[in-house]
Amino acid sequence: MTFDIRGVLLLIMLVLAGCMPAKKAQGPSDLGAPSAASRNAGTELTQDASVASGYDAPEAYGPDEDVDPLDVLQDGDDLPDAESLSPEEQKILDTQISFHVGLDTEENADVQRYFQYYTHGHRGTMEGWLKRAQRYLPHIRERFLAEGLPEDLIYLPFAESGFNPFAQSRSGACGVWQFMPRTALNYGLTVDKWVDERRDPHKSTEAAIAYLKKLYADFGDWSLALAAYNAGEGTIGRALKKTGTEDFFSLCEASEDLKKETKLYVPKFLALVKVARNLEKLGFEPLDLEKRPIAPVQLKAKPGTDLLALAQSLGMDWKSFRELNPSFRKQEAPPARSVKVAVPGQLVAKAEDFLKRPVVQRQTQYASHRVKPGDTWWGISKEYKVSVADLQKANNGSRTKTLRVGQSLRIPGRGLASESGSVADARKWASKRANYLVRQGDTLWSIAKQFKTDPSSLLKANGLKSSSVLKIGQKLYVPDAGSADVKVAKAHADAVRRELVNYKVRPGDSLWGIAKRFGVTPSELLSWNNLAKNGHIRPGDQLKVYR
16 A cells, blocks of 8 residues: 555644644733723624614724724733642632622632732733723722622723723723623713713713613622623523523533633632732732822813814823823814813813814815835835824824735825815904914914914914915914913014004005005005095005004
């Protein structure tokens, strides 16, 4: 009998490939989000929830959405094998939490593995989560206790998002509490392409309270309620009915349908509670659950308000402004409804002044580029004269995504002020509040620098284009100048007004021509010289011109 040795080797390779275990997902980065992506409200709701709500999936975030790759949750934890604990750690692990879960931690190696994971292997991850948790936990604790919920439930976001308001799972769950779109809508949160209130820690906490109460009422057991928070009440209800079991841990043993993630969810939560309640003993910086951060002031913003310009007028970068206003998915307010914006208390006056102005719609134009062999982010950015950061931000904010040949990229253009009635309104508004007269040598840049604002804000406040040419004597409204600066500007204006020119009319002169020459208006010439609207000028007449 003869053998084809190449065929035998090929067969062996195929068998080995089929038997190789799938590679486990890597653990989270030191400041990343939790490794297990939450599936609360059931993954079976993901697609129809998106359709029903008009919600855009994470992959479809708009060009103004600032998506950090660290905000995307990993698919699973790469847990080490259980190791022996120190006597102090074992004592901590054996402590009871504030509600019954029906589990002896000594008999559950998964609890021990997660405990080691967050106290040793990924200690840096836990430290990053604790820093974020300090911002939100005092409020969450206050609300949970007021609603009569077990205190240890306040640590649930450690298992869900690491207290990251911008955390998003690949299945579409989002926010500190990792709500799916449909569940969010059912519990009063707005989720659309402009606003995603799942990312609002305060509003989503109210939704989480209501949802957890509902789950406990359904199952009468906190372990099952937590499993349902992860997998969906429908999934847990069907599994209980199919197996005939009545508690979570019996269900995990009997059910072949529950995902591994769900079976590990309660052990993971238990381990995180034990860590959070014993931070000092474990060498972590303790949390101060009585310390409430100073709450920002909520102001009303009109539809279409340019939020980026608002942030810049307050001297804030977009990242800082977004941390105060995590619900906004774009850098402008929805076009058809007002919204509340949060600003630091010391900047309220500046924000109110900005929000009083007429709204100038911000439009961004996009070109399209089909990726060719050899293309790079840098090469494409150079070709279209945009920064790499802007280019990547316009394409789902990816800073690490590899370009694919044939991929279509959006190429951002410059923001353009809409030539609509809003521009005319802005010009009218500026003329009424003008606090500066353009002088010889002035430019938009020099005026903006003088009053510590930016040229784009100056353009928008006066309804001007970037191509607009300033004229000597032109009235401008300088936004966001403090009262002292406004007085200086008005003093400059008065000084300019005193620069009187006695102009002798020449043959061929007209009011319109003289006004254009001095950068003033014909109506101003009429007013300064007490001339009637249809008055005539003659060669040799002396005209007063203030410039």
